[in-house]
Amino acid sequence: MAGISAYNIAFKGLALGTHEFDFQINKKFFDHFDGGIADDGDIQAKVVLEKQSSLMVLWFHVSGTVKIQCDRCLELYDQPVESENKVFIKYGEDDFEDGDDVIWVNVNDHQVNVAQMIYDFIILAIPIRQVHPKGKDGKSLCNPEMLQKLKNLTHTQEKPEEETDSRWDDLKKLLGNE
Template sequence: MAELAKYNIAFKGLAQGVHQFEYQIDKKFFDFFAGGIAEDGNVLVKVELEKQSAIMVLWFHISGTVKVQCDRCLDWYDQPIKSENQLFIKYGEESFEEGDDVIWVSPNDHQINVGKLIYDFIILSIPIKQVHPDDENGHSLCNPDMLEKLNQLSGPADKVEHPSDSRWDDLKKLLENE
């Protein structure tokens, strides 16, 4: 956990108002969270903390690139990401369910670690479908050898006709009458 200590924000001594923090995310950060979909990256994270008397609001401004594996050709590529996220921190002895964007901290706590939050927001900003982008001519930047192999193994593109089940023929006639 010592690797994530630089992501601690000590809010106890901060005056009310807006405070800014900046983090440069690289491979060392992603290595701490091994096993995720991103293994490397160059991401700039700007965190704004607005401290009020009874609540704190965190804004995460994330932009950069992460190295992910292409779903089509399995080569690694740099995926651009950008996201804006907001999180509320409330004080209380016990936590209450109020949604995914609220964190409860004890009044005795003096800092919060935003490392895991940054990682989660980076991962959430990666598109579900991870495929190499096309070049300026509209051609895929995927590995051409892998694309050729996929075309060979995919079989004929013709639609296979399934024999009709006679039990459903009468019902199909009803649909045709509409």
């Protein structure tokens, strides 16, 4: 993971106050993470570090596009993503578990790597349902051939009418279900 070292933020020599770091995220970045939803993208990540005497606060602003596969037609498309997150970094001798937004670093550490955090924030910004957006004319930008194949292979099954037990009919009337 030698390429990930570009995402190290050295905080040991920084003065108290805020400091900004900009990172360009592309395919080379995504190659360091296996089996994700996204394998390529063009994203700008801005990290603002506020160094205080007892802790540090990292603000992440991630925006751009990732190439993901459409759930409907299986073609790749550019999905816009945008995310703002905050992470606290505390100093300590032992590892503690404070939650998802707190990281503990040893007092002897001099840098923190933000690559995994940036990757996680990008993945969390991707919607659950991944479908091509609609065009200016309001129609889907999905592959029309695949949509036609799906339409041809879709089987609509009519529901057979269920026989009901006549003993329950009066109860259904009381509940307003009939």
